[in-house]
Amino acid sequence: MSNLSLIHSKADFIGSLNPKAWDAVKPHVPFVFSNAFVELLVADAVKHVGAAVADRKLASNVLTLSKRMATQATGAVAASWEPGDDICPPWPKPWPFPPPPPPPDPIPWEPIASAEQVDLAHVLVQLSGLTTSKEFNGELKSMATQLVQGVVGRLADDFEKCGTLPRPPFPPRH
Secondary structure: OOOHHHHHHHHHHHHHOOHHHHHHHOOOOOOOOOHHHHHHHHHHHHHHHHHHOOOHHHHHHHHHHHHHHHHHHHHHHHHOOOOOOOOOOOOOOOOOOOOOOOOOOOOOOOOOHHHHHHHHHHHHHHHHOOOOOHHHHHHHHHHHHHHHHHHHHHHHHHHHOOOOOOOOOOOOOO
């Protein structure tokens, strides 16, 4: 199964790069990322989504889109390379984003493959709003739609047959 928390954390991080959102967390911090670098981060997150898509043909299409996005972004990063443009800016201490808590081990529920695919489609839609390219925005939303269309028929059945069991009760206290 895919590591959805990693994929979500990448999308959430990119979303936090919006200067208005960042200013709400830590007012008056200069925004040091270029649009080109954010586009490269979006391409990287799309790559991880593509690796987690179950439909191999669609996964290949998502990965191809990610490569196109990365190619365009790296060209833009190189073209806009100037002193003061930080790829890794000096963040104030402490790091502004707490790490996400680890999932319980072992995970007490059975994964639902079709629901995870819908979740990946949702991440693609979120990433479509983080790119400045109208072309990539449309392609990401289209791929999200294709992904959902591919699993919608089995979604309810997968939930019904998920196999998640109730947790055992706590042992009695003595």
